[in-house]
Amino acid sequence: MRLLVVAVVVGLAAIGLRGRLPAPQGVLNALANADYGLILLAALLQFASIGAFALQQRRLLQTMGVHLRHGQAFAIILASTALSITMPAGPAVATAFTIRKYQHAGATREVAAATAIVSGLASIGGLALLYVGGGGVIVARNPTAFLNWQPLVVVTGLAALTTAAVLLGRRYSRRPACERGSGRHGITGRRATYWLRTVLNSARDAWRAGAELRVRDWAAALAFAAAKWLTDLMCLTVVVRALDQSIGVTTLAGIYLSVQIVRQVPLTPGGIGVIETALAAGLTAAGASGISAAAAVLIYRLLSCWLIIPAGSIAALVDRRT
Template structure:
Protein backbone atom coordinates (compact mmCIF):
# COMPACT_ATOMS: atom_id res chain seq x y z
CA UNK A 1 0.00 0.00 0.00
CA UNK A 2 2.81 2.39 0.90
CA UNK A 3 4.55 1.64 -2.40
CA UNK A 4 1.40 2.33 -4.41
CA UNK A 5 0.92 5.59 -2.53
CA UNK A 6 4.52 6.62 -3.28
CA UNK A 7 4.06 5.84 -6.99
CA UNK A 8 0.82 7.83 -7.02
CA UNK A 9 2.54 10.83 -5.41
CA UNK A 10 5.44 10.73 -7.88
CA UNK A 11 3.10 10.43 -10.85
CA UNK A 12 0.88 13.21 -9.51
CA UNK A 13 3.78 15.60 -9.14
CA UNK A 14 4.99 14.68 -12.63
CA UNK A 15 1.59 15.34 -14.17
CA UNK A 16 1.47 18.74 -12.50
CA UNK A 17 4.97 19.67 -13.68
CA UNK A 18 4.35 18.41 -17.24
CA UNK A 19 0.84 19.86 -17.64
CA UNK A 20 0.43 21.29 -21.12
CA UNK A 21 3.83 20.04 -22.28
CA UNK A 22 3.14 16.35 -22.96
CA UNK A 23 3.17 15.78 -26.75
CA UNK A 24 0.76 13.58 -28.62
CA UNK A 25 1.86 10.10 -29.75
CA UNK A 26 1.64 11.25 -33.38
CA UNK A 27 4.13 14.07 -32.74
CA UNK A 28 6.51 11.70 -30.96
CA UNK A 29 6.30 9.22 -33.85
CA UNK A 30 7.10 11.99 -36.33
CA UNK A 31 10.12 12.99 -34.25
CA UNK A 32 11.34 9.39 -34.20
CA UNK A 33 11.02 9.07 -37.97
CA UNK A 34 13.04 12.25 -38.54
CA UNK A 35 15.69 11.37 -35.94
CA UNK A 36 19.34 10.93 -36.89
CA UNK A 37 19.52 7.14 -37.00
CA UNK A 38 23.32 7.16 -36.91
CA UNK A 39 23.13 8.44 -33.33
CA UNK A 40 20.49 5.82 -32.52
CA UNK A 41 22.80 3.09 -33.88
CA UNK A 42 25.61 4.47 -31.72
CA UNK A 43 23.27 4.45 -28.70
CA UNK A 44 22.44 0.80 -29.35
CA UNK A 45 26.14 -0.09 -29.57
CA UNK A 46 26.83 1.77 -26.34
CA UNK A 47 24.08 -0.12 -24.55
CA UNK A 48 25.51 -3.36 -25.91
CA UNK A 49 28.90 -2.31 -24.55
CA UNK A 50 27.33 -1.56 -21.15
CA UNK A 51 25.90 -5.06 -20.86
CA UNK A 52 29.12 -6.55 -22.22
CA UNK A 53 31.21 -4.77 -19.58
CA UNK A 54 29.00 -6.21 -16.84
CA UNK A 55 29.31 -9.72 -18.28
CA UNK A 56 33.11 -9.34 -18.47
CA UNK A 57 33.15 -8.26 -14.85
CA UNK A 58 31.25 -11.40 -13.86
CA UNK A 59 33.61 -13.66 -15.81
CA UNK A 60 36.63 -11.93 -14.32
CA UNK A 61 35.36 -12.38 -10.75
CA UNK A 62 34.48 -16.03 -11.33
CA UNK A 63 37.88 -16.65 -12.91
CA UNK A 64 39.66 -15.10 -9.91
CA UNK A 65 37.62 -17.37 -7.64
CA UNK A 66 38.62 -20.45 -9.63
CA UNK A 67 35.61 -20.96 -11.93
CA UNK A 68 35.81 -20.83 -15.74
CA UNK A 69 32.64 -19.75 -17.55
CA UNK A 70 32.42 -19.39 -21.32
CA UNK A 71 31.74 -15.90 -22.60
CA UNK A 72 28.47 -16.80 -24.30
CA UNK A 73 27.25 -18.58 -21.19
CA UNK A 74 28.12 -15.61 -18.95
CA UNK A 75 26.43 -13.20 -21.39
CA UNK A 76 23.25 -15.31 -21.32
CA UNK A 77 23.18 -15.36 -17.51
CA UNK A 78 23.68 -11.60 -17.32
CA UNK A 79 20.95 -10.91 -19.90
CA UNK A 80 18.48 -13.27 -18.22
CA UNK A 81 19.14 -11.93 -14.72
CA UNK A 82 18.91 -8.32 -15.92
CA UNK A 83 15.56 -9.08 -17.57
CA UNK A 84 14.28 -10.57 -14.31
CA UNK A 85 15.55 -7.61 -12.30
CA UNK A 86 13.64 -5.06 -14.39
CA UNK A 87 10.47 -7.00 -15.15
CA UNK A 88 9.14 -8.70 -12.00
CA UNK A 89 8.23 -7.51 -8.48
CA UNK A 90 11.22 -7.73 -6.10
CA UNK A 91 13.25 -8.11 -9.29
CA UNK A 92 16.76 -7.60 -7.81
CA UNK A 93 16.21 -10.35 -5.21
CA UNK A 94 14.78 -12.73 -7.81
CA UNK A 95 17.64 -11.95 -10.20
CA UNK A 96 20.22 -12.53 -7.47
CA UNK A 97 18.81 -15.96 -6.63
CA UNK A 98 18.66 -16.82 -10.35
CA UNK A 99 22.27 -15.74 -10.92
CA UNK A 100 23.59 -17.74 -7.98
CA UNK A 101 21.73 -20.84 -9.17
CA UNK A 102 23.03 -20.52 -12.74
CA UNK A 103 26.61 -20.01 -11.60
CA UNK A 104 26.26 -23.16 -9.52
CA UNK A 105 25.11 -25.00 -12.63
CA UNK A 106 28.21 -23.63 -14.37
CA UNK A 107 30.45 -25.27 -11.78
CA UNK A 108 30.75 -22.70 -8.99
CA UNK A 109 30.11 -23.53 -5.36
CA UNK A 110 27.31 -21.66 -3.65
CA UNK A 111 29.87 -19.64 -1.70
CA UNK A 112 31.74 -18.58 -4.85
CA UNK A 113 28.50 -17.75 -6.69
CA UNK A 114 27.29 -15.65 -3.74
CA UNK A 115 30.68 -13.94 -3.48
CA UNK A 116 30.54 -12.98 -7.16
CA UNK A 117 27.12 -11.39 -6.70
CA UNK A 118 28.14 -9.58 -3.50
CA UNK A 119 31.38 -8.18 -4.94
CA UNK A 120 29.59 -7.20 -8.14
CA UNK A 121 26.97 -5.30 -6.14
CA UNK A 122 29.62 -3.44 -4.14
CA UNK A 123 31.54 -2.63 -7.33
CA UNK A 124 28.34 -1.33 -8.92
CA UNK A 125 27.86 1.07 -6.02
CA UNK A 126 31.51 2.06 -6.25
CA UNK A 127 31.32 2.69 -10.01
CA UNK A 128 28.28 4.91 -9.63
CA UNK A 129 30.01 6.70 -6.76
CA UNK A 130 33.00 7.37 -9.00
CA UNK A 131 30.71 9.03 -11.53
CA UNK A 132 29.21 11.21 -8.79
CA UNK A 133 32.65 12.13 -7.43
CA UNK A 134 34.08 12.76 -10.91
CA UNK A 135 31.11 14.86 -11.96
CA UNK A 136 31.11 16.73 -8.66
CA UNK A 137 34.84 17.37 -8.94
CA UNK A 138 34.40 18.82 -12.43
CA UNK A 139 31.60 21.10 -11.24
CA UNK A 140 33.58 22.26 -8.21
CA UNK A 141 36.69 22.88 -10.34
CA UNK A 142 34.65 25.12 -12.59
CA UNK A 143 32.70 26.80 -9.78
CA UNK A 144 34.00 26.23 -6.21
CA UNK A 145 30.86 27.82 -4.74
CA UNK A 146 28.84 24.91 -6.17
CA UNK A 147 30.23 22.68 -3.42
CA UNK A 148 27.74 24.22 -1.01
CA UNK A 149 24.91 22.89 -3.17
CA UNK A 150 26.45 19.48 -3.90
CA UNK A 151 24.89 17.43 -1.12
CA UNK A 152 24.71 14.24 -3.24
CA UNK A 153 28.51 14.23 -3.47
CA UNK A 154 28.81 14.27 0.31
CA UNK A 155 26.32 11.39 0.59
CA UNK A 156 28.20 9.32 -2.00
CA UNK A 157 31.55 9.92 -0.28
CA UNK A 158 29.95 8.69 2.94
CA UNK A 159 28.60 5.59 1.21
CA UNK A 160 32.00 4.90 -0.35
CA UNK A 161 33.62 5.16 3.08
CA UNK A 162 31.09 2.74 4.54
CA UNK A 163 31.64 0.29 1.69
CA UNK A 164 35.41 0.44 2.19
CA UNK A 165 34.96 -0.13 5.91
CA UNK A 166 32.70 -3.12 5.21
CA UNK A 167 35.35 -4.66 2.94
CA UNK A 168 38.07 -4.16 5.54
CA UNK A 169 35.91 -5.66 8.28
CA UNK A 170 35.11 -8.61 6.03
CA UNK A 171 38.80 -9.23 5.37
CA UNK A 172 39.42 -9.14 9.11
CA UNK A 173 36.52 -11.45 9.87
CA UNK A 174 37.78 -14.06 7.40
CA UNK A 175 40.78 -14.56 9.67
CA UNK A 176 38.60 -15.18 12.70
CA UNK A 177 37.53 -18.75 13.56
CA UNK A 178 33.93 -19.46 12.56
CA UNK A 179 31.52 -20.93 15.10
CA UNK A 180 30.95 -24.68 15.00
CA UNK A 181 28.33 -25.98 12.64
CA UNK A 182 26.88 -28.58 15.04
CA UNK A 183 25.05 -25.99 17.08
CA UNK A 184 23.58 -24.41 13.97
CA UNK A 185 22.44 -27.74 12.61
CA UNK A 186 20.67 -28.51 15.87
CA UNK A 187 18.73 -25.28 15.87
CA UNK A 188 15.01 -25.68 15.51
CA UNK A 189 12.35 -23.10 14.87
CA UNK A 190 9.76 -21.95 12.44
CA UNK A 191 10.34 -22.15 8.70
CA UNK A 192 10.90 -18.40 8.37
CA UNK A 193 13.62 -18.49 11.01
CA UNK A 194 15.39 -21.40 9.33
CA UNK A 195 15.15 -19.67 5.97
CA UNK A 196 16.56 -16.45 7.40
CA UNK A 197 19.40 -18.36 9.03
CA UNK A 198 20.19 -20.12 5.74
CA UNK A 199 20.23 -16.79 3.88
CA UNK A 200 22.52 -15.20 6.47
CA UNK A 201 24.84 -18.20 6.46
CA UNK A 202 24.99 -18.14 2.67
CA UNK A 203 25.75 -14.42 2.70
CA UNK A 204 28.43 -14.95 5.34
CA UNK A 205 30.08 -17.75 3.37
CA UNK A 206 29.88 -15.73 0.18
CA UNK A 207 31.41 -12.75 1.92
CA UNK A 208 34.23 -14.93 3.26
CA UNK A 209 34.94 -16.19 -0.26
CA UNK A 210 34.83 -12.66 -1.66
CA UNK A 211 37.31 -11.28 0.82
CA UNK A 212 39.91 -13.66 -0.61
CA UNK A 213 40.04 -11.41 -3.69
CA UNK A 214 43.09 -9.19 -4.03
CA UNK A 215 43.01 -5.41 -4.31
CA UNK A 216 43.77 -5.78 -8.02
CA UNK A 217 40.67 -7.95 -8.47
CA UNK A 218 38.48 -5.37 -6.76
CA UNK A 219 40.01 -2.65 -8.93
CA UNK A 220 39.30 -4.56 -12.14
CA UNK A 221 35.69 -5.23 -11.03
CA UNK A 222 35.29 -1.53 -10.24
CA UNK A 223 36.73 -0.54 -13.62
CA UNK A 224 34.33 -2.79 -15.52
CA UNK A 225 31.28 -1.52 -13.65
CA UNK A 226 32.39 2.09 -14.18
CA UNK A 227 32.56 1.40 -17.91
CA UNK A 228 29.08 -0.11 -17.65
CA UNK A 229 27.65 3.08 -16.09
CA UNK A 230 29.55 5.37 -18.48
CA UNK A 231 28.32 3.48 -21.53
CA UNK A 232 24.74 3.67 -20.26
CA UNK A 233 25.13 7.42 -19.69
CA UNK A 234 26.63 7.82 -23.17
CA UNK A 235 23.60 5.93 -24.56
CA UNK A 236 21.30 8.59 -23.08
CA UNK A 237 23.49 11.37 -24.51
CA UNK A 238 23.44 9.75 -27.95
CA UNK A 239 19.65 9.45 -27.97
CA UNK A 240 19.36 13.13 -27.06
CA UNK A 241 21.68 13.99 -29.95
CA UNK A 242 19.66 11.77 -32.27
CA UNK A 243 16.60 13.90 -31.56
CA UNK A 244 18.64 17.13 -31.93
CA UNK A 245 18.09 18.23 -28.33
CA UNK A 246 20.41 21.08 -27.32
CA UNK A 247 21.02 19.90 -23.77
CA UNK A 248 24.60 20.00 -22.53
CA UNK A 249 26.52 16.86 -21.66
CA UNK A 250 27.04 18.05 -18.07
CA UNK A 251 23.30 18.65 -17.68
CA UNK A 252 22.47 15.23 -19.10
CA UNK A 253 25.02 13.61 -16.80
CA UNK A 254 23.50 15.36 -13.78
CA UNK A 255 20.01 14.29 -14.84
CA UNK A 256 21.18 10.70 -15.38
CA UNK A 257 22.84 10.49 -11.98
CA UNK A 258 19.78 11.97 -10.29
CA UNK A 259 17.55 9.37 -11.94
CA UNK A 260 19.88 6.60 -10.75
CA UNK A 261 18.97 7.57 -7.18
CA UNK A 262 15.29 7.23 -8.11
CA UNK A 263 15.96 3.79 -9.64
CA UNK A 264 17.39 2.47 -6.39
CA UNK A 265 13.93 2.83 -4.78
CA UNK A 266 11.98 -0.21 -6.08
CA UNK A 267 8.62 1.52 -6.55
CA UNK A 268 7.96 -0.39 -9.79
CA UNK A 269 9.85 -3.19 -11.59
CA UNK A 270 12.78 -1.60 -13.39
CA UNK A 271 11.49 1.83 -12.42
CA UNK A 272 8.97 1.60 -15.26
CA UNK A 273 6.86 4.75 -15.38
CA UNK A 274 8.85 6.53 -12.70
CA UNK A 275 12.16 6.69 -14.60
CA UNK A 276 10.52 7.72 -17.87
CA UNK A 277 8.57 10.47 -16.15
CA UNK A 278 11.63 11.76 -14.29
CA UNK A 279 13.76 11.80 -17.45
CA UNK A 280 11.15 13.60 -19.55
CA UNK A 281 10.52 16.18 -16.83
CA UNK A 282 14.25 16.71 -16.36
CA UNK A 283 14.94 17.13 -20.07
CA UNK A 284 12.10 19.61 -20.47
CA UNK A 285 13.31 21.57 -17.45
CA UNK A 286 16.79 21.63 -19.04
CA UNK A 287 15.42 23.25 -22.20
CA UNK A 288 14.47 20.31 -24.41
CA UNK A 289 11.22 20.38 -26.35
CA UNK A 290 8.39 18.21 -25.08
CA UNK A 291 8.31 16.18 -28.30
CA UNK A 292 12.07 15.70 -28.46
CA UNK A 293 12.35 14.83 -24.77
CA UNK A 294 9.61 12.20 -24.97
CA UNK A 295 11.10 10.67 -28.14
CA UNK A 296 14.64 10.60 -26.70
CA UNK A 297 13.51 8.94 -23.47
CA UNK A 298 11.44 6.44 -25.47
CA UNK A 299 14.50 5.38 -27.47
CA UNK A 300 16.77 5.29 -24.42
CA UNK A 301 14.39 3.17 -22.36
CA UNK A 302 13.71 0.91 -25.33
CA UNK A 303 17.43 0.18 -25.61
CA UNK A 304 18.28 0.06 -21.90
CA UNK A 305 15.20 -1.65 -20.50
CA UNK A 306 12.32 -2.81 -22.64
CA UNK A 307 14.25 -4.68 -25.36
CA UNK A 308 16.35 -6.45 -22.72
CA UNK A 309 13.26 -8.20 -21.35
CA UNK A 310 12.49 -10.35 -24.44
CA UNK A 311 16.19 -10.86 -25.20
CA UNK A 312 16.77 -11.94 -21.60
CA UNK A 313 13.80 -14.28 -21.84
CA UNK A 314 15.33 -15.96 -24.88
CA UNK A 315 18.64 -16.23 -23.02
CA UNK A 316 16.89 -17.86 -20.05
CA UNK A 317 15.25 -20.43 -22.33
CA UNK A 318 18.62 -21.15 -23.93
CA UNK A 319 20.22 -21.68 -20.51
CA UNK A 320 17.39 -24.01 -19.54
CA UNK A 321 17.90 -26.15 -22.64
CA UNK A 322 21.67 -26.26 -22.05
CA UNK A 323 21.21 -27.42 -18.45
CA UNK A 324 18.69 -30.07 -19.44
CA UNK A 325 21.01 -31.46 -22.09
CA UNK A 326 24.00 -31.44 -19.72
Protein backbone atom coordinates in the same frame (compact mmCIF):
# COMPACT_ATOMS: atom_id res chain seq x y z
CA MET B 1 -1.97 -13.18 -11.22
CA ARG B 2 0.07 -12.29 -14.29
CA LEU B 3 -2.82 -10.32 -15.78
CA LEU B 4 -3.30 -8.57 -12.44
CA VAL B 5 0.38 -7.60 -12.26
CA VAL B 6 0.32 -6.30 -15.83
CA ALA B 7 -2.85 -4.30 -15.11
CA VAL B 8 -1.32 -2.75 -11.98
CA VAL B 9 1.90 -1.84 -13.80
CA VAL B 10 0.04 -0.27 -16.72
CA GLY B 11 -2.25 1.61 -14.34
CA LEU B 12 0.64 3.03 -12.31
CA ALA B 13 2.45 4.03 -15.49
CA ALA B 14 -0.67 5.78 -16.80
CA ILE B 15 -1.09 7.66 -13.52
CA GLY B 16 2.57 8.67 -13.43
CA LEU B 17 2.67 9.88 -17.02
CA ARG B 18 -0.79 11.45 -17.14
CA GLY B 19 -0.61 15.03 -18.34
CA ARG B 20 3.16 14.88 -18.84
CA LEU B 21 3.35 13.60 -22.40
CA PRO B 22 2.83 15.86 -25.41
CA ALA B 23 0.66 15.06 -28.41
CA PRO B 24 1.61 11.70 -29.99
CA GLN B 25 1.93 13.27 -33.44
CA GLY B 26 4.59 15.67 -32.19
CA VAL B 27 6.57 12.84 -30.62
CA LEU B 28 6.35 10.81 -33.86
CA ASN B 29 7.64 13.80 -35.85
CA ALA B 30 10.57 14.17 -33.45
CA LEU B 31 11.37 10.48 -33.78
CA ALA B 32 11.20 10.69 -37.56
CA ASN B 33 13.66 13.60 -37.62
CA ALA B 34 16.13 12.03 -35.20
CA ASP B 35 19.71 11.22 -36.18
CA TYR B 36 19.54 7.45 -36.47
CA GLY B 37 23.30 7.16 -36.84
CA LEU B 38 23.60 8.46 -33.28
CA ILE B 39 20.77 6.19 -32.16
CA LEU B 40 22.71 3.21 -33.55
CA LEU B 41 25.73 4.42 -31.56
CA ALA B 42 23.52 4.61 -28.45
CA ALA B 43 22.40 1.01 -29.03
CA LEU B 44 26.05 -0.09 -29.25
CA LEU B 45 26.83 1.76 -26.01
CA GLN B 46 23.96 -0.03 -24.26
CA PHE B 47 25.30 -3.34 -25.58
CA ALA B 48 28.72 -2.39 -24.20
CA SER B 49 27.14 -1.59 -20.82
CA ILE B 50 25.70 -5.10 -20.53
CA GLY B 51 28.97 -6.54 -21.84
CA ALA B 52 30.97 -4.74 -19.13
CA PHE B 53 28.71 -6.27 -16.48
CA ALA B 54 29.15 -9.74 -17.99
CA LEU B 55 32.95 -9.32 -18.08
CA GLN B 56 32.90 -8.29 -14.43
CA GLN B 57 31.00 -11.43 -13.46
CA ARG B 58 33.28 -13.66 -15.51
CA ARG B 59 36.39 -12.09 -13.96
CA LEU B 60 35.06 -12.55 -10.42
CA LEU B 61 34.16 -16.17 -11.04
CA GLN B 62 37.55 -16.90 -12.62
CA THR B 63 39.25 -15.37 -9.59
CA MET B 64 37.33 -17.82 -7.39
CA GLY B 65 38.19 -20.80 -9.59
CA VAL B 66 35.10 -21.06 -11.83
CA HIS B 67 35.47 -20.88 -15.61
CA LEU B 68 32.63 -19.27 -17.56
CA ARG B 69 32.68 -18.68 -21.30
CA HIS B 70 32.12 -15.14 -22.64
CA GLY B 71 28.90 -16.06 -24.43
CA GLN B 72 27.54 -17.94 -21.43
CA ALA B 73 28.26 -15.04 -19.08
CA PHE B 74 26.62 -12.58 -21.44
CA ALA B 75 23.53 -14.80 -21.82
CA ILE B 76 23.14 -15.18 -18.04
CA ILE B 77 23.47 -11.44 -17.42
CA LEU B 78 21.06 -10.61 -20.25
CA ALA B 79 18.47 -13.08 -18.95
CA SER B 80 18.84 -11.93 -15.33
CA THR B 81 18.50 -8.29 -16.40
CA ALA B 82 15.27 -9.16 -18.21
CA LEU B 83 13.99 -10.86 -15.05
CA SER B 84 14.95 -7.85 -12.95
CA ILE B 85 12.99 -5.57 -15.27
CA THR B 86 9.83 -7.64 -15.61
CA MET B 87 9.24 -9.39 -12.28
CA PRO B 88 7.86 -7.97 -9.03
CA ALA B 89 10.82 -7.86 -6.61
CA GLY B 90 12.84 -8.24 -9.80
CA PRO B 91 16.38 -7.70 -8.38
CA ALA B 92 15.89 -10.48 -5.81
CA VAL B 93 14.49 -12.86 -8.43
CA ALA B 94 17.32 -12.01 -10.84
CA THR B 95 19.95 -12.56 -8.14
CA ALA B 96 18.51 -15.97 -7.27
CA PHE B 97 18.44 -16.90 -10.97
CA THR B 98 22.05 -15.78 -11.45
CA ILE B 99 23.29 -17.69 -8.40
CA ARG B 100 21.55 -20.86 -9.63
CA LYS B 101 23.11 -20.47 -13.09
CA TYR B 102 26.57 -20.01 -11.59
CA GLN B 103 26.06 -23.17 -9.53
CA HIS B 104 25.17 -25.04 -12.72
CA ALA B 105 28.45 -23.75 -14.18
CA GLY B 106 30.39 -25.35 -11.32
CA ALA B 107 30.44 -22.69 -8.59
CA THR B 108 29.64 -23.56 -5.00
CA ARG B 109 26.75 -21.80 -3.32
CA GLU B 110 29.17 -19.62 -1.34
CA VAL B 111 31.17 -18.60 -4.42
CA ALA B 112 28.02 -17.83 -6.44
CA ALA B 113 26.58 -15.76 -3.59
CA ALA B 114 29.93 -14.03 -3.05
CA THR B 115 29.97 -13.00 -6.71
CA ALA B 116 26.54 -11.41 -6.29
CA ILE B 117 27.61 -9.60 -3.11
CA VAL B 118 30.87 -8.29 -4.56
CA SER B 119 29.06 -7.27 -7.75
CA GLY B 120 26.51 -5.27 -5.76
CA LEU B 121 29.18 -3.45 -3.77
CA ALA B 122 31.22 -2.84 -6.91
CA SER B 123 28.13 -1.46 -8.65
CA ILE B 124 27.64 1.14 -5.92
CA GLY B 125 31.36 1.87 -5.84
CA GLY B 126 31.58 2.16 -9.62
CA LEU B 127 28.74 4.69 -9.75
CA ALA B 128 30.34 6.66 -6.93
CA LEU B 129 33.75 6.49 -8.62
CA LEU B 130 32.27 7.76 -11.88
CA TYR B 131 30.63 10.77 -10.26
CA VAL B 132 33.46 11.60 -7.87
CA GLY B 133 35.93 11.50 -10.77
CA GLY B 134 33.72 13.61 -13.02
CA GLY B 135 32.92 16.02 -10.19
CA GLY B 136 36.62 16.36 -9.39
CA VAL B 137 37.36 17.39 -12.97
CA ILE B 138 34.54 19.95 -12.91
CA VAL B 139 35.62 21.42 -9.57
CA ALA B 140 39.25 21.59 -10.75
CA ARG B 141 38.14 23.68 -13.73
CA ASN B 142 35.67 25.82 -11.78
CA PRO B 143 35.93 25.70 -7.95
CA THR B 144 32.60 27.49 -7.53
CA ALA B 145 30.84 24.59 -9.28
CA PHE B 146 31.16 22.53 -6.11
CA LEU B 147 28.42 24.63 -4.52
CA ASN B 148 25.97 23.49 -7.20
CA TRP B 149 27.18 19.87 -7.48
CA GLN B 150 24.86 18.38 -4.87
CA PRO B 151 25.00 14.80 -6.22
CA LEU B 152 28.64 14.60 -5.11
CA VAL B 153 27.46 14.55 -1.51
CA VAL B 154 25.33 11.48 -2.22
CA VAL B 155 27.96 9.54 -4.15
CA THR B 156 30.71 10.42 -1.66
CA GLY B 157 28.56 8.91 1.08
CA LEU B 158 27.95 5.81 -1.05
CA ALA B 159 31.68 5.48 -1.72
CA ALA B 160 32.46 5.76 2.00
CA LEU B 161 29.88 3.11 2.93
CA THR B 162 31.13 0.74 0.23
CA THR B 163 34.76 1.16 1.29
CA ALA B 164 33.87 0.57 4.93
CA ALA B 165 31.93 -2.60 4.07
CA VAL B 166 34.86 -3.97 2.03
CA LEU B 167 37.47 -3.17 4.71
CA LEU B 168 35.37 -4.65 7.52
CA GLY B 169 34.72 -7.76 5.47
CA ARG B 170 38.40 -8.24 4.71
CA ARG B 171 39.30 -7.77 8.36
CA TYR B 172 36.59 -10.22 9.43
CA SER B 173 37.72 -12.85 6.93
CA ARG B 174 41.26 -12.80 8.38
CA ARG B 175 40.15 -13.65 11.90
CA PRO B 176 40.76 -17.25 12.99
CA ALA B 177 37.84 -19.60 12.62
CA CYS B 178 37.69 -20.19 16.37
CA GLU B 179 37.11 -16.45 16.93
CA ARG B 180 34.44 -16.21 14.25
CA GLY B 181 32.61 -19.28 15.51
CA SER B 182 30.89 -21.64 13.20
CA GLY B 183 27.42 -20.76 14.42
CA ARG B 184 26.27 -24.25 13.49
CA HIS B 185 26.29 -25.82 16.94
CA GLY B 186 23.21 -26.07 19.06
CA ILE B 187 20.75 -25.40 16.26
CA THR B 188 17.61 -26.57 17.93
CA GLY B 189 14.13 -25.28 18.44
CA ARG B 190 11.72 -24.00 15.93
CA ARG B 191 12.16 -24.33 12.19
CA ALA B 192 12.29 -20.55 11.74
CA THR B 193 15.31 -20.31 14.05
CA TYR B 194 17.09 -23.05 12.13
CA TRP B 195 16.29 -21.37 8.81
CA LEU B 196 17.51 -17.99 10.07
CA ARG B 197 20.79 -19.39 11.33
CA THR B 198 21.31 -21.30 8.10
CA VAL B 199 20.78 -18.14 6.06
CA LEU B 200 23.15 -16.16 8.29
CA ASN B 201 25.81 -18.85 8.07
CA SER B 202 25.51 -18.97 4.28
CA ALA B 203 25.70 -15.19 4.06
CA ARG B 204 28.77 -15.18 6.31
CA ASP B 205 30.53 -17.82 4.22
CA ALA B 206 29.67 -15.97 1.01
CA TRP B 207 30.94 -12.68 2.38
CA ARG B 208 34.17 -14.28 3.60
CA ALA B 209 34.72 -15.74 0.12
CA GLY B 210 34.22 -12.33 -1.46
CA ALA B 211 36.22 -10.39 1.12
CA GLU B 212 39.26 -12.58 0.54
CA LEU B 213 39.63 -11.24 -3.00
CA ARG B 214 42.86 -9.42 -3.72
CA VAL B 215 42.98 -5.65 -4.08
CA ARG B 216 43.52 -5.88 -7.83
CA ASP B 217 40.42 -8.07 -8.15
CA TRP B 218 38.33 -5.45 -6.34
CA ALA B 219 39.90 -2.78 -8.56
CA ALA B 220 38.94 -4.74 -11.69
CA ALA B 221 35.36 -5.20 -10.42
CA LEU B 222 35.10 -1.45 -9.74
CA ALA B 223 36.54 -0.63 -13.17
CA PHE B 224 34.02 -2.86 -14.95
CA ALA B 225 31.17 -1.41 -12.86
CA ALA B 226 32.25 2.15 -13.66
CA ALA B 227 32.43 1.21 -17.35
CA LYS B 228 28.90 -0.20 -17.16
CA TRP B 229 27.51 3.03 -15.67
CA LEU B 230 29.57 5.25 -17.97
CA THR B 231 28.40 3.56 -21.16
CA ASP B 232 24.78 3.70 -19.96
CA LEU B 233 25.15 7.42 -19.24
CA MET B 234 26.77 7.92 -22.65
CA CYS B 235 23.81 6.08 -24.21
CA LEU B 236 21.42 8.63 -22.70
CA THR B 237 23.69 11.50 -23.77
CA VAL B 238 23.89 10.29 -27.37
CA VAL B 239 20.12 9.81 -27.52
CA VAL B 240 19.58 13.41 -26.37
CA ARG B 241 22.09 14.60 -28.98
CA ALA B 242 20.30 12.56 -31.66
CA LEU B 243 17.21 14.69 -31.04
CA ASP B 244 19.24 17.91 -31.41
CA GLN B 245 19.01 18.93 -27.76
CA SER B 246 22.02 20.81 -26.39
CA ILE B 247 21.90 19.75 -22.74
CA GLY B 248 25.32 19.67 -21.08
CA VAL B 249 26.91 16.40 -20.03
CA THR B 250 27.14 17.65 -16.44
CA THR B 251 23.41 18.34 -16.34
CA LEU B 252 22.61 14.97 -17.90
CA ALA B 253 24.87 13.28 -15.34
CA GLY B 254 22.88 14.90 -12.53
CA ILE B 255 19.60 13.79 -14.09
CA TYR B 256 20.98 10.29 -14.58
CA LEU B 257 22.07 10.00 -10.94
CA SER B 258 18.67 11.19 -9.76
CA VAL B 259 16.99 8.53 -11.91
CA GLN B 260 19.30 5.82 -10.53
CA ILE B 261 18.31 6.81 -6.99
CA VAL B 262 14.60 6.85 -7.91
CA ARG B 263 14.77 3.42 -9.54
CA GLN B 264 15.92 1.86 -6.27
CA VAL B 265 12.38 2.33 -4.94
CA PRO B 266 10.59 -0.81 -6.23
CA LEU B 267 7.21 0.74 -6.93
CA THR B 268 6.83 -1.05 -10.27
CA PRO B 269 8.80 -3.82 -12.03
CA GLY B 270 11.78 -2.22 -13.76
CA GLY B 271 10.63 1.21 -12.59
CA ILE B 272 8.08 1.34 -15.42
CA GLY B 273 6.26 4.65 -15.28
CA VAL B 274 8.45 5.99 -12.47
CA ILE B 275 11.70 6.23 -14.45
CA GLU B 276 9.94 7.61 -17.54
CA THR B 277 8.32 10.31 -15.45
CA ALA B 278 11.57 11.23 -13.67
CA LEU B 279 13.56 11.34 -16.92
CA ALA B 280 10.95 13.42 -18.75
CA ALA B 281 10.71 15.86 -15.84
CA GLY B 282 14.51 16.17 -15.58
CA LEU B 283 15.05 16.75 -19.29
CA THR B 284 12.24 19.29 -19.44
CA ALA B 285 13.65 21.15 -16.44
CA ALA B 286 17.07 21.17 -18.16
CA GLY B 287 15.64 23.04 -21.14
CA ALA B 288 14.44 20.34 -23.52
CA SER B 289 11.04 20.75 -25.11
CA GLY B 290 8.27 18.42 -23.98
CA ILE B 291 8.22 16.69 -27.37
CA SER B 292 11.98 16.14 -27.49
CA ALA B 293 12.08 14.99 -23.86
CA ALA B 294 9.32 12.44 -24.49
CA ALA B 295 11.06 11.17 -27.64
CA ALA B 296 14.40 10.89 -25.82
CA VAL B 297 12.82 8.96 -22.96
CA LEU B 298 11.10 6.57 -25.38
CA ILE B 299 14.30 5.83 -27.29
CA TYR B 300 16.48 5.49 -24.20
CA ARG B 301 14.04 3.21 -22.39
CA LEU B 302 13.57 1.17 -25.56
CA LEU B 303 17.32 0.53 -25.68
CA SER B 304 17.96 0.12 -21.94
CA CYS B 305 14.80 -1.69 -20.86
CA TRP B 306 12.12 -2.82 -23.27
CA LEU B 307 14.34 -4.45 -25.91
CA ILE B 308 16.24 -6.30 -23.19
CA ILE B 309 13.11 -8.25 -22.23
CA PRO B 310 12.79 -10.25 -25.50
CA ALA B 311 16.57 -10.41 -25.87
CA GLY B 312 16.90 -11.81 -22.36
CA SER B 313 14.20 -14.39 -23.04
CA ILE B 314 16.03 -15.57 -26.15
CA ALA B 315 19.33 -15.65 -24.25
CA ALA B 316 17.75 -17.80 -21.51
CA LEU B 317 16.43 -20.28 -24.08
CA VAL B 318 19.76 -20.46 -25.89
CA ASP B 319 21.64 -20.93 -22.60
CA ARG B 320 19.24 -23.72 -21.55
CA ARG B 321 19.72 -25.56 -24.86
CA THR B 322 23.49 -25.17 -24.63
